[in-house]
Amino acid sequence: xxxxxxxxxxxxxxxxxxxxxxxxxxxxxxxxxxxxxxxxxxxxxxxxxxxxxxxxxxxxxxxxxxxxxxxxxxxxxxxxxxxxxxxxxxxxxxxxxxxxxxxxxxxxxxxxxxxxxxxxxxxxxxxxxxxxxxxxxxxxxxxxxxxxxxxxxxxxxxxxxxxxxxxxxxxxxxxxxxxxxxxxxxxxx
Amino acid sequence: xxxxxxxxxxxxxxxxxxxxxxxxxxxxxxxxxxxxxxxxxxxxxxxxxxxxxxxxxxxxxxxxxxxxxxxxxxxxxxxxxxxxxxxxxxxxxxxxxxxxxxxxxxxxxxxxxxxxxxxxxxxxxxxxxxxxxxxxxxxxxxxxxxxxxxxxxxxxxxxxxxxxxxxxxxxxxxxxxxxxxxxxxxxxxxxxxxxxxxxxxxxxxxxxxxxxxxxxxxxxxxxxxxxxxxxxxxxxxxxxxxxxxxxxxxxxxxx
Numbered sequence: 488x489x490x491x492x493x494x495x496x497x498x499x500x501x502x503x504x505x506x507x508x509x510x511x512x513x514x515x516x517x518x519x520x521x522x523x524x525x526x527x528x529x530x531x532x533x534x535x536x537x538x539x540x541x542x543x544x545x546x547x548x549x550x551x552x553x554x555x556x557x558x559x560x561x562x563x564x565x566x567x568x569x570x571x572x573x574x575x576x577x578x579x580x581x582x583x584x585x586x587x588x589x590x591x592x593x594x595x596x597x598x599x600x601x602x603x604x605x606x607x608x609x610x611x612x613x614x615x616x617x618x619x620x621x622x623x624x625x626x627x628x629x630x631x632x633x634x635x636x637x638x639x640x641x642x643x644x645x646x647x648x649x650x651x652x653x654x655x656x657x658x659x660x661x662x663x664x665x666x667x668x669x670x671x672x673x674x675x676x
Numbered sequence: 677x678x679x680x681x682x683x684x685x686x687x688x689x690x691x692x693x694x695x696x697x698x699x700x701x702x703x704x705x706x707x708x709x710x711x712x713x714x715x716x717x718x719x720x721x722x723x724x725x726x727x728x729x730x731x732x733x734x735x736x737x738x739x740x741x742x743x744x745x746x747x748x749x750x751x752x753x754x755x756x757x758x759x760x761x762x763x764x765x766x767x768x769x770x771x772x773x774x775x776x777x778x779x780x781x782x783x784x785x786x787x788x789x790x791x792x793x794x795x796x797x798x799x800x801x802x803x804x805x806x807x808x809x810x811x812x813x814x815x816x817x818x819x820x821x822x823x824x825x826x827x828x829x830x831x832x833x834x835x836x837x838x839x840x841x842x843x844x845x846x847x848x849x850x851x852x853x854x855x856x857x858x859x860x861x862x863x864x865x866x867x868x869x870x871x872x873x874x875x876x877x878x879x880x881x882x883x884x885x886x887x888x889x890x891x892x893x894x895x896x897x898x899x900x901x902x903x904x905x906x907x908x909x910x911x912x913x914x915x916x917x918x919x920x921x922x923x924x925x926x927x928x929x930x931x
Contacts (some may be wrong), residue, residue: 500887502744509743527739534743549890550801609729626884627691628723629732634693638840652689660722 501541504549505534511550511630512557518625519561521614529564533557551636554626558640612662622657625654677817679706682712690719700882715856751802751865792888794851799869799891801904802849803856807865809845812834823857829901831872834924841917868907868917875902883918885911896924 515626516526526663528588544552617640624638638645649665682705688694689702706712802808811822820833828847835843844860844867851871859870875897883896892914894905905921907914 500747504887504890506740506744509740510732510737513739514733515732518904523736527736530735531742534746538746544890548796552890595805605725605729606731609726613726620689628726633804634688634691649684649687652677652691653684656687656719656722659726663725665723 497614498538501538503551505537505541508550508553514629515554515557515622515625516561517619518614518629519558520564525564527556527559536560548636550630551632551640554630554632555640555642558622573634608666609663610630612666614660615662616655616658620651620658623651624655624659627665677701679709679712682706682709683715686712686716686719690716690723707801727765757896770883774788784915791852792886792893793902795871795893795906796889796891798849798858798862798871799867799874802847802860802869803867808847810847812845814845815841816843819859821845827855827857829857829872829874831859831870832898832903832925832928834928836861836920836924837916839924841920854864863909863913863917864906866907866909868905868909868914870921871906873902873904875900883915883922885915886920887911896922898922 509530513526513530516529516533517523520526520529533553537553537556575579613621613624622641623637626632627634628641632640634645634648634652637648641648682702685694685698686701686706687853689699694702696817701930711898734902747838780914802894811819813819814835814837814884816833823829823831824848832845833843833846837843840863842862844862846857846860847858849858849869849871850856851873859871859872861870880897881895883894885892885894887893888906891908894914894917896903896918903921907917909917
């Protein structure tokens with residue numbers, strides 16, 4: 488029988504548990520940061536941190552836990568962008584009812600040209616949802632997390648998850664219908 | 677139920693987050709309300725559109741490789757059957773007989789994987805849905821007879837309170853589409869589910885511990901039954917639980 492839990496064993500267990508969720512983690516990173524290179528970096532950092540804290544994961548499935556780490560990494564990345572590009576942004580945002588976690592970029596989606604493609608069209612519309620609705624929608628509709636798992640991943644009550652999800656779906660539905668009728672406009676405004 | 681109550685619950689309904697009572701109430705309201713019915717339809721359409729568009733991303737191969745490279749132990753430490761198979765499959769000139777016997781292994785492997793995934797789901801479900809026990813008792817002589825007539829197996833129920841594992845009760849659960857017995861124990865604040873099913877083979881198999889999606893699972897056989905204990909407690913503690921469970925069962929049956 489294995490004697491205790493050595494580092495090799497831990498790395499192997501981590502790999503077996505965490506690697507199957509790589510696409511899910513990467514997907515959330517793409518939607519949060521809206522930039523492939525930043526998403527790459529964030530996912531690598533996420534897996535580093537997750538391995539370090541793997542012993543502390545208890546009483547929950549690993550996917551929401553991984554996504555919560557990814558989210559923290561992305562938040563740090565967002566803070567860094569803000570400091571670099573927009574010093575003094577904090578005061579301006581303090582009074583907003585819904586403070587976007589990430590600043591809306593003009594058009595960082597490489598997909599803007601592929602408007603005929605449903606996948607790219609849907610990706611573009613989801614990506615242009617404001618935070619925190621975008622995140623909640625991605626966790627529910629793409630990552631297939633339950634309300635409780637989403638609540639765990641974003642450290643918010645289930646009631647908040649439900650109201651954000653309802654709002655996110657209403658926004659996305661309007662945008663999806665408008666986009667279809669107009670044959671491809673510029674998403675949500 | 678009126679529309680203002682029903683509106684928010686439509687989302688919970690399509691997300692399968694409502695308990696049976698609320699689901700029925702919402703469905704009854706929707707059946708008599710054109711507005712809510714239209715809203716429900718439109719939400720379902722949206723969900724279908726999202727699913728059909730497949731807006732998820734696949735991690736680039738480079739990224740996957742970079743992350744895999746950080747845990748180099750996994751391949752060398754203990755090649756599992758699947759790793760061997762993958763290597764085997766790479767060499768396309770496989771002898772037919774060998775391939776056939778390997779196919780058997782693959783099938784069983786895939787079945788085991790599915791079973792383990794279902795095990796984790798059942799465990800999570802029991803923790804989330806507020807449906808941990810059908811029969812709630814720390815008395816083994818209450819829990820064991822409860823299963824009579826409900827299942828074609830008679831699960832061994834043992835009281836391990838003195839050993840630090842409190843019996844909470846039992847319930848019926850479903851694994852792989854079949855009704856199975858679930859025994860519920862508590863270790864401090866942690867729940868241990870023991871699923872009991874008819875063993876697939878007759879040969880007794882040694883107990884083993886593995887990790888599935890972050891949970892520890894101990895599998896063993898006992899007199900034609902297959903038992904699977906799953907919990908988030910440490911592997912050592914789960915091993916201890918299994919050992920004590922087996923010892924207590926042996927004592928009870930006098931074998």
